Amino acid sequence: MAWLRSRGVELADIARIVYDLYRPKDPQLTLADCLESVERVVSKREAQFAILTGIALDVLAERGQLPEPLRQAIRQDDPLYGVDEVLALAITNVYGSIGLTNFGYLDKQKLGVIGRLNGKGNGVHTFLDDLVAGIAAAASARLAHQLEDGLLAAAGSG
Numbered sequence: 001m002a003w004l005r006s007r008g009v010e011l012a013d014i015a016r017i018v019y020d021l022y023r024p025k026d027p028q029l030t031l032a033d034c035l036e037s038v039e040r041v042v043s044k045r046e047a048q049f050a051i052l053t054g055i056a057l058d059v060l061a062e063r064g065q066l067p068e069p070l071r072q073a074i075r076q077d078d079p080l081y082g083v084d085e086v087l088a089l090a091i092t093n094v095y096g097s098i099g100l101t102n103f104g105y106l107d108k109q110k111l112g113v114i115g116r117l118n119g120k121g122n123g124v125h126t127f128l129d130d131l132v133a134g135i136a137a138a139a140s141a142r143l144a145h146q147l148e149d150g151l152l153a154a155a156g157s158g
């Protein structure tokens with residue numbers, strides 16, 4: 001959390017993306033539900049290592065401390081680089097194919113803080129924007145699985 005915060009991202013920013021993404025499917029959803037889901041996702045070791053790795057590479061690229069051609073590829077967010085998206089999938093993979101679909105959507109739409117990170121002139125966030133999208137996608141997928149479990153349980157008891 002401290003690493004995310006040091007790069008300008010609060011868990012509440014990510015919860016907001018989850019809310020905007022998932023509210024249409026669950027009208028009872030609250031921001032607090034979304035924040036809880038985000039917290040659960042970032043409490044997983046897979047997510048934490050992905051976040052630490054990606055942010056470290058962004059910071060090293062920013063400081064010019066990576067060897068070429070890696071430094072330029074990450075600084076310029078070279079579309080052919082693609083490792084930033086692959087790393088973020090380490091987070092979404094935990095929640096199955098719904099996580100993957102959500103991630104693809106967020107990668108295109110760049111909701112909320114993801115769009116801000118994509119803006120030029122505020123540091124290197126080549127990995128961070130995808131990590132945030134990955135966390136939001138996973139947290140939404142988690143809510144979808146919970147909703148489904150609830151419906152199945154209700155159907156079973158009824």
Ligand code: MG
Pocket residue numbers: 077084085125126127128129130
């Ligand atoms: Mg990126």
